[in-house]
Every structure is written in structure tokens, then in C-alpha cells.
Amino acid sequence: MLKVERLDAFYGQSHILHGIDLSVDEGRRTTVLGRNGAGKSTLLKSITNSGPKVEGTVAIEGRPLGSRAWFRRAKDGVAFVPEDRRIFTHITVEENIELGRFGASAARPVVPAAQIYEWFPMLGPLRARLGGQLSGGQQQMLAVARAVAARPRLLLLDEPTEGLAPVIVEDLAKIVARICDELGITLLLVEQNIWFGRQTTDRVYVLDTGSVVFSGSWAEFDRDETIRNRHLALA
Ligand SMILES: Nc1ncnc2c1ncn2[C@@H]1O[C@H](COP(=O)(O)OP(=O)(O)OP(=O)(O)O)[C@@H](O)[C@H]1O
Numbered sequence: 367m368l369k370v371e372r373l374d375a376f377y378g379q380s381h382i383l384h385g386i387d388l389s390v391d392e393g394r395r396t397t398v399l400g401r402n403g404a405g406k407s408t409l410l411k412s413i414t415n416s417g418p419k420v421e422g423t424v425a426i427e428g429r430p431l432g433s434r435a436w437f438r439r440a441k442d443g444v445a446f447v448p449e450d451r452r453i454f455t456h457i458t459v460e461e462n463i464e465l466g467r468f469g470a471s472a473a474r475p476v477v478p479a480a481q482i483y484e485w486f487p488m489l490g491p492l493r494a495r496l497g498g499q500l501s502g503g504q505q506q507m508l509a510v511a512r513a514v515a516a517r518p519r520l521l522l523l524d525e526p527t528e529g530l531a532p533v534i535v536e537d538l539a540k541i542v543a544r545i546c547d548e549l550g551i552t553l554l555l556v557e558q559n560i561w562f563g564r565q566t567t568d569r570v571y572v573l574d575t576g577s578v579v580f581s582g583s584w585a586e587f588d589r590d591e592t593i594r595n596r597h598l599a600l601a
Contacts, residue, residue, distance in 0.1 A: 367392040367552045368413075368520055373422035375405070375412045375576075382408045382418060383576045390520075390569075395546055395553035397563030399598060400573035406556040407449055409573065410524050413554075414439060414446045426520060440469025443519035447526060451509040455498030459489055462497050462508055466515030474517040477549075485541055486511045503534035510538070514545050520552045527559040539565035572597050 368390040375383035383405050390396045400406045411417035413424050415431070424431045426442060439446075445466075454462050460479070467476040483490040486507050492500065500508060506526055513521060523542070527535045543566050546553050557563045563570060563584075570587050572580040574597040580590060587593065 367394075367427060368554060369423075369425045369428075370409075370413065371423045371425075373409075373412055373420065373424065375408050375418040375420050377408075377418050381576070383412060386422070386573075386576075386578055388571060388578065388581070390552055390554055392552055393550050394569065395555070395567035396569040396571065397555045397557055397567045398571045398573055399557060399560065399563065401598060402558075404573040405576040406573055407524055408576075410446065410448070410522050410554070410556055413522060414444070416446070416448070440516060440518070441471065443469070443474055443517075444522070445469065445513040445516070445518035445520070446522045447509045447513045447524060449524040449528065451505050453497040453500070453505045453508055456496060458494050458496055459500070459508055460493040463489075463512050463515050466512035469516035469518065471516075474519070477515050477517055482511050482515060485514075485545055488537075503530050506530060506534070506538065507541070510542065510545075514549065514551070517549055518551060520554070521546070523553070523555045523557075525557055525559075526555070527557065527562045535559065535562055538562075542566050 370386055370388040373383055373386040386409065398406055398409060408418055412420045431439065463482055470476045488504065489507055489511055492504060526538060539562050553567060555563060555567055570584055571578055572593055579597050580593045
């Protein structure tokens with residue numbers, strides 16, 4: 367479904383990603399782990415063409431994505447929740463979700479509002495509230511709700527748990543896993559929260575200073591002490 371080949375990324379003269387090869391099969395879910403500054407966000411920005419200068423190829427179902435702006439990729443069934451969430455602060459929760467429907471098509475009709483509020487029960491009572499009046503956790507829920515409103519085929523999540531209380535992280539893990547199951551979404555998640563990755567995905571990549579140093583199942587990850595000690599600095 368998603369295939370990244372020999373991807374290099376640059377910010378000006380800084381060479382951030384080095385020859386990344388990564389693939390996620392249709393309907394599968396993958397986490398990319400890495401320490402601060404490893405290049406996780408740069409990877410998602412490279413896939414979505416929303417920042418760095420990129421060399422190499424990013425293809426969905428064999429079709430290279432080319433240089434189209436990331437928000438236009440919604441029409442290709444690609445939804446991206448960046449680290450800063452990009453909630454529109456001066457419109458309501460309901461209107462934020464409505465904007466997410468932009469990427470829908472005949473093949474991928476919008477998800478009815480009632481379904482969104484069933485997945486995200488905490489958003490229902492807030493539907494008339496302005497985006498800027500939500501807590502961080504509520505904003506993250508809204509960002510994911512908006513991203514799935516057009517039934518994406520590929521969902522890219524950049525550190526969705528950052529700054530969230532543990533109870534919200536648990537809720538979000540259940541919700542993300544459920545939506546991916548029900549819609550058959552292919553997920554690429556970038557995280558530092560290993561627990562969240564385990565709950566929502568079945569494969570894992572580890573990035574260190576812009577290179578892939580591991581890829582495999584979570585069971586293989588657990589067996590590989592070098593990866594945990596040297597590349598993630600976990601005890
Ligand atoms: N706009 C930019 N201009 C120049 N360098 C950048 C820019 N954005 C990120 N970098 C650098 O690229 C490297 C990778 O950053 P990136 O944000 O991709 O890491 P990350 O793994 O997502 O880290 P974090 O978990 O802290 O968000 C870092 O050295 C960072 O300083």
C-alpha cells in the first residue's frame with residue numbers, strides 16, 4: 367500500500383534522512399520509533415511533501431505521489447495528523463470535522479457525523495464549542511476525528527500521545543485501533559510511546575539519526591536488546 371524507497375530528506379544543507387526504505391501493506395499498521403531528533407516527523411513530512419526537500423520515491427499502490435501538496439493528497443485517501451494538530455481554533459468542533467470531509471469521493475463516502483460521535487463520545491457534547499476552547503486531549507481527539515471523516519485508506523499520525531494524560535492515551539489507543547479495524551485503514555504511526563504503538567500496530571521500525579536500524583514484529587523488537595539499549599536508550 368505505502369512504499370518508501372531510498373528516501374533522503376534535507377532541510378537546507380542539513381541532510382536529515384538517509385536512504386529510508388519502508389513499506390506498509392494494505393490494512394496493516396506500523397509504528398516508527400526513535401529518540402527526539404531521530405527524524406520521525408521529517409519522515410512523515412517527506413511522505414506528505416510538507417516541508418523538507420526530498421529525494422527518492424513515495425508510492426501508494428505503486429503510484430508515486432509526486433509533488434502534490436499534502437492537503438490535496440486527501441483526495442488520494444491519505445490523511446495526516448501532524449504533531450501540532452492544526453485544529454482550526456475559531457470554528458466549532460462540528461465545523462472542524464466537516465472540513466475533514468474534503469477528501470471524500472464516490473468510492474470513499476464521508477463517515478456520517480453520528481458514527482464519528484460514536485467513535486469519539488467525548489466530542490459529541492462539545493460539538494458546538496470552538497476548537498480553540500478545547501483541552502489538548504480533546505484537540506487530539508478532534509484532529510483524529512477530522513482525519514478519518516473522509517474514510518482515508520492511509521492514515522499518518524505524528525506523535526498523537528504527546529502531552530496527553532495517561533487515561534486519554536488509553537482511550538485514544540482503543541479508538542484508533544477500532545477505527546482502523548472498522549474502516550480497514552493502513553496506519554503509519556510515529557511515536558515515542560511504545561505502549562501506544564503496541565496497542566495500535568503490529569510492526570515496528572526504529573529510526574536513529576535518520577536511518578532505519580530495525581524493522582520487524584513487536585516480538586522481534588522485544589528480543590533485540592541492542593536496539594532497545596543503543597538506539598532507543600531504554601532500560
Ligand atoms: N525545519 C527544520 N529546519 C532545519 N532542521 C530541522 C527542521 N525540522 C527538523 N529539523 C532537524 O531535523 C532532525 C530531525 O527532526 P525531527 O523533528 O524529524 O525528529 P523527530 O524524531 O520527529 O523528533 P521529536 O520526537 O523530537 O519530534 C533534527 O536534528 C531537527 O533539529
